[in-house]
Amino acid sequence: MKAARIVRPKEPLQVQDLETPKPKGSQVLVKVLASGVCHSDIHLWEGGYEGPEGQFLKTTDRGVKYPVTPGHEIAGSIEAISEESQSLFAKGDKVLVYPWVGEGTCPACRIGEENLCDKPRSLGIYVDGGYADHVLVPSYRYLVKIGDEDEEVDNLGINEAATLSCSALTAYNAVKNANLRPDDNLVVVGAGGLGLMAMQLAKAVTGAKIIAMDLEDEKLKQARKDGHADYTVNSKKEDPVKTVMELTDKMGADAVIDFVNASKTVETDMQILRRRAKVVLVGLYGGELKLNLVTMPTRAYRLIGSYTGSLSDLTELVSLAKRKIIKPLVSDRFKLDQATEALSKLKEGKIMGRGVINP
C-alpha cells in the first residue's frame, strides 16, 4: 500500500510503499476513498504549536512518533474483515471511520466518549491514518456504515462524508455542549468551516436564535445566505459588545461558541453574557484569558472546553447529512502525492471550505 507520511516534522511528506496490514481479531482493513485535510494536520506536520508565552509545545511530548501517516477524516470501503464482524459488515460496504480511538478502559471510554480518553490512540495522530490508500481500523466498532458496495453513498458524497468525522463532529459537540433552548440567543464566533457547520446544526436541532460574529464580511454573508444566522456582527467594523447587547434586548447572549478561542475573542465573549450564560471554547488559537474570578459565581457563568465528538454523535451526523439537513462543504480535492501541497495551501488560508485527498 501507499501512504503519504510525515517522516520528519516540517519536511515535505513522503509517499512510501508499506506492507498492507492484515486485520486480526476485530480489526478491519478499509480502502481509503477520501481523507479530509484538517488544520490540526498542520500542527502534526510542524511538530507542534505555539503555546502561551511563546513556548513551542512539541507533538512528540504528547506521544506522537514519527514517521506517521496523517489523516483522521476517513471515508472508504471495507477491504478485509474479520470473522467476528461478518454479521454486521460486508466486504465493499461504504463506511466512515471514527478516528478518535481511546484505550478503552478509562471513564470516558466506558461511556462511549473515546474522544475524551485519558490516553488517546487517535488514527492519523498516534497511529497511521488516512493519507494512504488503505488504513487499518482497530475494531469494526469504529465504523459507521454509509452505503452498500454498489451504492453511490445515497444523498451524501464520499468526500462530504469524510469531513463529518472531525470538522462537523467538533461543531456538533460544541452545539451539544451549549445545551440550547429555542428562546436562547447563541453567538457563534468565527464563521469559517466549523462555525458555519455549527450554525447549520444549531438551526437543525435547537431552534435558538443565531448571531454570527467574524472579521470578514464575506464569511458573514455566507452565514446569512444559507439562512442559518439570524443576525451577523463584523467585530472589526462595529463594537461587538454594543451590537450583541442591542440584539438581545440588553440581556446578553445565553451562549457563545467560540471557534477561535484567542485572548481577544474570549475577552469579548465575557462581556456579552447574560447571567447563567455558557461560553463553549473550541478553537485552538490559544493565548491567555485574564479571568475575573468573582464574576464566575455571582453571574453563574460556565466556561466549557469542547473537543471533537463521540461515535454516537457521528452516527447522528451521518443521519442528518444523508437527509440533507446539514450539507458539508468540500472545496478542494487532491491526489495522494499532492499531500504536501494540500497542507501548504491550507496553511496559507487558500482553502475556503474543506480539502480532501482521494488516494
Next chain:
Amino acid sequence: MKAARIVRPKEPLQVQDLETPKPKGSQVLVKVLASGVCHSDIHLWEGGYEGPEGQFLKTTDRGVKYPVTPGHEIAGSIEAISEESQSLFAKGDKVLVYPWVGEGTCPACRIGEENLCDKPRSLGIYVDGGYADHVLVPSYRYLVKIGDEDEEVDNLGINEAATLSCSALTAYNAVKNANLRPDDNLVVVGAGGLGLMAMQLAKAVTGAKIIAMDLEDEKLKQARKDGHADYTVNSKKEDPVKTVMELTDKMGADAVIDFVNASKTVETDMQILRRRAKVVLVGLYGGELKLNLVTMPTRAYRLIGSYTGSLSDLTELVSLAKRKIIKPLVSDRFKLDQATEALSKLKEGKIMGRGVINP
C-alpha cells in the same frame, strides 16, 4: 417592630422601631426566631468589596439602597397570613424563608432558579431582611414548613434551620454542579463552614471520594473527624499538586469545588485536573486567573460558577437535616442589639461555625 439596620455603610447598625407591615395578597408576615450572620452581610455593611485590580465594587451600583435591614438566613413562625395561602399554612407554623427572591418572569425564575434571576430582589440585600423581630415575605411560595406551632422543630433546631437557606444551600448547589459519580475523586478547597457542609452533602448523596484541602490543620482534622473527608491535604505544608496526583493514581481530580476562589487556589486547581474535570467556583475571595485557553478544549475542562441554590434545593436540604443526614453547626448566638458585634466578630474570623441572631 424592631430591626437592626445599616443606615450608612461602615457605621454601627441602628436598632430602629418600624411599622409592622400588613401582608397583602400572597404576602406573609413571619416572626423571626433566628437569623444567620453571613460573610456577605459584611460586604453589605462595608458598602462593597474589593474587585480585580484594587477597584472597590459598590453595593449601591448593584442596586442596594440604604438604610436596609440585613439578614437572609431566616427561620421563624407565621404571624399573619393571607386568605390565599390558608389551605397551605397556618398561623404559628414554623417556617424557613427562601430569601433568593427573583422578579419572576426571567428564564431562571420560570424554572424555579430564582437564585439566578436577571434582576434579583433578595431579602436582606435589596429588600429588608431578618435582622429584625419580623420580616415581610413577598409570597407564601418562599416558605418551607419545618414544624407545627407547638413543635420543637422536630430533630432540627431553629438556629440550625436558619443556616440552611444560604450557607448549606450554597454548598449543596456546588455539590450538584459538580455532578459527581461514586468513582470520582472530589477535591474540596477550603474546609470552613461551607466546605465542611459540602463534604457532608457529597458524602450523603454522591458516593464520591473526598479530598479536603486547607491551610489549617485544625480545619482538616474536623473534616476527617466526621468521616466526611477520605483524605486531607494541608497546602501550606505539602505540595498540593503532588499530593493530589498521588492520591488519584496520577490521574488528577475529577472535580474540584473551590470555596475560596482566589487566584492562588484556582491556579492550583487547574494543575490537579483529570481530563474532563470540572472546577466549581463558589468563593467570593476573587482576583484574577490567567487561564490557558488552549487547554480548555484539548483537556475538555469545565469551569462552573456556582451561586447559592434554588427553592427546590432548600426543600431537599430541610429533608436531609430533619433526618440528621446533615448537621449544620451553629456556634455563636446574638441578640438583635448585638448585630454590630456579630458582624465585627465574623469579620475578625472569631466565629468558628455559624453565628445566629435571636431577636
Next chain:
Amino acid sequence: MKAARIVRPKEPLQVQDLETPKPKGSQVLVKVLASGVCHSDIHLWEGGYEGPEGQFLKTTDRGVKYPVTPGHEIAGSIEAISEESQSLFAKGDKVLVYPWVGEGTCPACRIGEENLCDKPRSLGIYVDGGYADHVLVPSYRYLVKIGDEDEEVDNLGINEAATLSCSALTAYNAVKNANLRPDDNLVVVGAGGLGLMAMQLAKAVTGAKIIAMDLEDEKLKQARKDGHADYTVNSKKEDPVKTVMELTDKMGADAVIDFVNASKTVETDMQILRRRAKVVLVGLYGGELKLNLVTMPTRAYRLIGSYTGSLSDLTELVSLAKRKIIKPLVSDRFKLDQATEALSKLKEGKIMGRGVINP
C-alpha cells in the same frame, strides 16, 4: 364584565354579567382578546368523562365547582396591574396567560412545573377562565408578553397565540418527553391538531425522522404537505406494525407519541418498539392496556404519561411562533354568545383546526 359560564353540566352556557374583579397584590386583570376552545372544555361542560369499565368520572369529584367560566387558552391585553409588577409590565401590553396554575409549594411547583402540581388551580377549570371579556390572573408571573400595546403582536396573530397555551404546549411537552436524537425514528399517532403541531416541533428542534399514523388520508396528506412527516401510515388501510418495521429497517421505532391513547392504538404502539424505546402517552381517549410486564425490563421500554407543559416551555413556544418556525392553525372564530355553539361544533368533529372565541 360578561362571561359565558357553565351553570350546570350539559345545559347551554349562560352569558352572565359579573362584577369585574379588582387585582390585589400580584394579581393582574387581563382583557380577553382570544380564548381557545379545547376538547377538555367538553368534559367540563358534560360534567365528566367515561372512565375504564364504563364508569363516569365526574368533574366535581376532582374539585370542579359550578357555575364556572371555561377557557384556558387566553390571549389578551393588560387592563389593570398591581404596583408590584409595574417594572415588568405596562397597561395595554399584549400577553399570553399560562393557565396551569399550581398551589405553589409542592415539588412540581418548586421547579416550575405547575402543570403537574399536586393540587392544581388551573384557570378555566378550577377557577374562572377565558370565555369572558376579562379574566383575573393570580399573578403577573403567569403572563408571557407577546407584544406592546400598539403592536399587532408581531408575526403572531392574537388568535394563534391563544392556542399555544394548551394545544401546542401539550404537543411540545410530549416531544420533550420523547427526548429524541437526530437518528431516532419517531412515530406520531394521531395527525389531528396536536399531532400536526408535535410534528412541526419535532422537526424544528430534534432532527428525528417522523412517521405519521392516522386513520384518515386527509390528515396524513396534511402531515406530508408541510414536509413535517417523512413517512405516513394509514393504519386502517395497511398493517401498521408491518409498515413501521419496514420503514425502520426491522428495528422498530425509537419513540412513539400517542395523541389518541386508546386501548387499540397503544396495543399497536407496543408492537412497533425498538429495544429501549419510549411510548409517550398524551391522549385522553382512555381504556385499558393489557401490559406484558416481563417485556418492560427485558426490552427496557418506557411508558411516559405527558400532561401539558410548563411556563418555561410556553416561553419557548412563543419564541418559535414569533419567528414562524411553528405555525398554529386557527380555523373557526366565535363570539362570546356563541360559546355553546362552539363547544357543540367541536364535539361533533366539525372544527378542523382550532376554534377561538373573540369576546
Next chain:
Amino acid sequence: MKAARIVRPKEPLQVQDLETPKPKGSQVLVKVLASGVCHSDIHLWEGGYEGPEGQFLKTTDRGVKYPVTPGHEIAGSIEAISEESQSLFAKGDKVLVYPWVGEGTCPACRIGEENLCDKPRSLGIYVDGGYADHVLVPSYRYLVKIGDEDEEVDNLGINEAATLSCSALTAYNAVKNANLRPDDNLVVVGAGGLGLMAMQLAKAVTGAKIIAMDLEDEKLKQARKDGHADYTVNSKKEDPVKTVMELTDKMGADAVIDFVNASKTVETDMQILRRRAKVVLVGLYGGELKLNLVTMPTRAYRLIGSYTGSLSDLTELVSLAKRKIIKPLVSDRFKLDQATEALSKLKEGKIMGRGVINP
C-alpha cells in the same frame, strides 16, 4: 479446561473437558475464581420461562444454543493477554468480567449501554460463561481491575466481587432509573438480594427515604437492621396502599422499584403513586397489568423497564464496594461439579443471599 455445561435443557449439567481457548486480538483468557449463581441461570437450564397466558417462552427462540456454559457473574485473574492490552493489564491481575457484551454498533452500544444492545452476545447466555475454570472474554474492555496479582482483592472478597456484575448491577441501574432526590419517598418492593442491595445503594447515593415492602417479616427485619430501610411494610399483614399513604402524608410514593414485577405487585404499585411518580420494573416474575391509560397523562406517571446496568455503572459499583459503602452478601459456596446442586437449591428457594461457584 473444565466447564459445567447445560447440554440439554432440564438435564443435569455435565462437567466437560474442553480445549482451553487462546486469546486473539483484543481477547483475554481469564482464570475463573468465582462465578455467581443467578436466578436467570435457572431459565437457561429449564430452556425458557412462563410468559403471559401460560405460554412457554423458549430460550432457543431468543438465540440461545445448547450446549452452553452458564455463568455471567465472573471474577478471576488474567491468564493470557494480547499484545494490544499489555499497557493496561498484566497477567495475574484480579479482574471482574462485564458479561453484558453487545454487538458493538447499535445505538445502545455506541453510548456504552451494551446491556441494552439490539443483538446481545452476553457471556453465560449466548456465549460460554463462568461455570468453568477458564473463560474467554471478547475484549480487555470488558474487564474491571479489582486487584493486583498478589493482592487479596483489597477490602472486597473475590466471591463478593463476582456478584456485583449482575445482582448488584441490576439493583444499581434500577436506582439510577428512579432518579431520586433527597426528599423523595421510595418504595422498594421485594426485600430479597436485589432489593436489599438497591436499598444500600439508594442510601449511599440518593438521600431518599426508603420504605421496604415484602411478604416476609424476616426479610423486612433484615432491611431495617442494616438501617437501610426507614420504614417497612408487610403487604400480607397490612394494607400496603393504606400504609404507604400514611407514611407519605397522604401524598403517595415518588418512586417505586419493583423487584417482583408480578400482576399483583404492580397493581398495588399503581395505587400508591404521587403525581409525577415513577415505577421502575425490574423483576422477571411477569404476568399482565391492566393499565388504566387515561391516568398516565393526567397523573404524569412513568413506567420504566430496567434491565441490568452498563460497564460504567459496574466501575462505580466496584468503587463503592471496595470502600465498604455497599456490602454484597454471599451465603453459599459450591465446587464446579456441584453446579446442578447449586441451581436446584436456588430454584427451591434455599439460598438466602447469593450462591457462588469456585471452580
